[in-house]
Amino acid sequence: xxxxxxxxxxxxxxxxxxxxxxxxxxxxxxxxxxxxxxxxxxxxxxxxxxxxxxxxxxxxxxxxxxxxxxxxxxxxxxxxxxxxxxxxxxxxxxxxxxxxxxxxxxxxxxxxxxxxxxxxxxx
Amino acid sequence: xxxxxxxxxxxxxxxxxxxxxxxxxxxxxxxxxxxxxxxxxxxxxxxxxxxxxxxxxxxxxxxxxxxxxxxxxxxxxxxxxxxxxxxxxxxxxxxxxxxxxxxxxxx
Numbered sequence: 001x002x003x004x005x006x007x008x009x010x011x012x013x014x015x016x017x018x019x020x021x022x023x024x025x026x027x028x029x030x031x032x033x034x035x036x037x038x039x040x041x042x043x044x045x046x047x048x049x050x051x052x053x054x055x056x057x058x059x060x061x062x063x064x065x066x067x068x069x070x071x072x073x074x075x076x077x078x079x080x081x082x083x084x085x086x087x088x089x090x091x092x093x094x095x096x097x098x099x100x101x102x103x104x105x106x107x108x109x110x111x112x113x114x115x116x117x118x119x120x121x122x123x
Numbered sequence: 124x125x126x127x128x129x130x131x132x133x134x135x136x137x138x139x140x141x142x143x144x145x146x147x148x149x150x151x152x153x154x155x156x157x158x159x160x161x162x163x164x165x166x167x168x169x170x171x172x173x174x175x176x177x178x179x180x181x182x183x184x185x186x187x188x189x190x191x192x193x194x195x196x197x198x199x200x201x202x203x204x205x206x207x208x209x210x211x212x213x214x215x216x217x218x219x220x221x222x223x224x225x226x227x228x229x230x
Binding site: 059100113 | 158160167219222224
């Protein structure tokens, strides 16, 4: 299974950041697999943004919830991230990734990661 | 919001045992994973569900969780283990939370 992020590398302040993750070698519709976005600002740690199940159920970090939308396109085997009203603080490497759950009762880690997409917020 | 605390850095001599801690409220009640990240690379899952290793991860990587603390232990540390290590916790309330990361120096 491989994940590949794509999207603009530069976004202006107050605009919307949009990224797509293409899944190859597997299906976004696989049971118990959740599809996540995680970011890492330069020189800093990892921050979970949110995740989605193929049913469309979404889970977001509470502090980002009002700005974030994650969606899935099963026909294209892709999922996407939209983050609106961005500021310089949203500058980061954005990773798409796979989380493994069992009926949302267990969590077996984030076991597949994309290479990451660098997004800079600047005018 | 839920927080996980890790020491910023840990040093170990080659061949010795490295220990990295991660603390959080009632961490033992949550599902804990550990990740290794080398400069310029994506993170790699090294342990999940407290002490399970994905295929391909050497058995010198082990972990335990008790109470409010999770501990990653690398036995017989090698220079190639030099990296940043992140703990991560999950339950259905907090969802996914990462620790701040620990830079492991092997020298």
